Amino acid sequence: MNKLKDFFSGKGFYVALFLGVFAFAILMIANDYREKDGKNAKEQAIDLNQPAENVAEIEDDVTEKEIEEIASNTEAEVEITNSNSAEAEVEEEQTTTEEIVETGSDGAEADVSQETVTTPELVFDEESSLVWPVIGNVILPYSMDTTVYFQTLDVYKCNPGILIEASEGTVVASVCQGVVTEIAETKEYGTVMKVDLGSGYEATYGQLQNVTVSEGETIGESQIVAEVAPVSSYYAKEGNHLYFSMTKDGVPMDPMTLIQ
Numbered sequence: 001m002n003k004l005k006d007f008f009s010g011k012g013f014y015v016a017l018f019l020g021v022f023a024f025a026i027l028m029i030a031n032d033y034r035e036k037d038g039k040n041a042k043e044q045a046i047d048l049n050q051p052a053e054n055v056a057e058i059e060d061d062v063t064e065k066e067i068e069e070i071a072s073n074t075e076a077e078v079e080i081t082n083s084n085s086a087e088a089e090v091e092e093e094q095t096t097t098e099e100i101v102e103t104g105s106d107g108a109e110a111d112v113s114q115e116t117v118t119t120p121e122l123v124f125d126e127e128s129s130l131v132w133p134v135i136g137n138v139i140l141p142y143s144m145d146t147t148v149y150f151q152t153l154d155v156y157k158c159n160p161g162i163l164i165e166a167s168e169g170t171v172v173a174s175v176c177q178g179v180v181t182e183i184a185e186t187k188e189y190g191t192v193m194k195v196d197l198g199s200g201y202e203a204t205y206g207q208l209q210n211v212t213v214s215e216g217e218t219i220g221e222s223q224i225v226a227e228v229a230p231v232s233s234y235y236a237k238e239g240n241h242l243y244f245s246m247t248k249d250g251v252p253m254d255p256m257t258l259i260q
Contacts, residue, residue, distance in 0.1 A: 122178060122198025129260035130175040131222055133205065134242045136165040142245075142254040152237040160252040161204065161245025168240050170228040174219045175203055175244075175259070183215055188234045189243050193226065195219065202250075206243030207231060 140148060140163035147156040178195040181202070186192050189206030193213075196202055209229035213219055231240045246255045 122196060124176065124197040124199040124201040126199075126258075128176075130203075130255070130258045131173065132164075132259060133172050133175050133244055134164050134166040134170050134228065136170075136241070138256075139163045139165045139238055139241060142252075142256060144252055150235075150238075152233075152235050160247075161206075161243055162255055163235070163238060163241045163243055166228045166240060166242050168228055168230050170242075171224050172205060172208060172226045172228060172242060174221055174223045174225050177221050178203065178219060180213050180215050180217045180219060183211060188232060190229050190232045191226075192243075200249040202247045204243075204245045204247075206245075207235075207241060 140159055142162050143159045148159050149156050176197050178197040180193060181196050182194040184192050191208040191211060193205045193208060193211060194202060207229050208226040211226040213225050219225060228240060228242050244255055246253050
């Protein structure tokens with residue numbers, strides 16, 4: 001105890017004073033550092049005591065901006081998409097219209113072509129009269145029930161048609177509307193033309209030249225179809241004439257029952 005008093009009464013007092021001042025300075029520096037560190041932490045952190053509405057306003061501000069940007073971008077994309085869609089629809093409509101026009105044009109051409117090649121339905125009325133193919137006397141009549149005399153051949157035989165006297169070059173007219181089904185060469189009747197009149201009726205013209213129609217062609221009544229040719233050797237003594245016959249379903253019939 002006496003030693004402690006002696007220590008503080010001498011140099012010890014000044015040592016203790018220095019240590020106390022030094023310790024106090026250290027405490028003050030440490031306290032100031034803690035205050036600065038806490039202030040920085042408060043500036044960086046959200047004040048937990050701040051009202052929730054203020055925090056919500058900050059979050060709402062950010063969200064609204066983001067929403068506005070997204071909405072703006074979306075509207076721009078929608079406008080671009082709508083523009084592209086509109087252009088695509090216009091192009092599609094134009095393409096469709098062109099296809100329709102082309103299809104309609106092709107269809108019209110096809111219809112015209114079909115009308116050109118399609119054979120009209122032929123109907124022959126038995127009560128209607130046939131016009132004379134040439135004007136002249138009948139020098140050899142139709143006869144399938146009895147035989148008739150053929151002067152050049154010097155035979156009696158049936159005759160499925162009629163021989164109408166006509167000079168060489170006389171024009172031959174169609175007796176009725178029909179379709180030419182065959183043009184052929186024969187020894188007995190020379191150039192022969194067959195015409196479908198419809199309803200099973202067929203007309204045959206023989207001893208022809210300079211035929212003006214072709215197979216498959218539709219001809220009208222009284223239309224010029226050929227000329228009378230020089231007579232074949234089978235009918236040299238009978239003289240120049242037009243051979244004409246009619247059949248119904250392939251069976252010969254008397255043309256005079258139909259010619260006016």
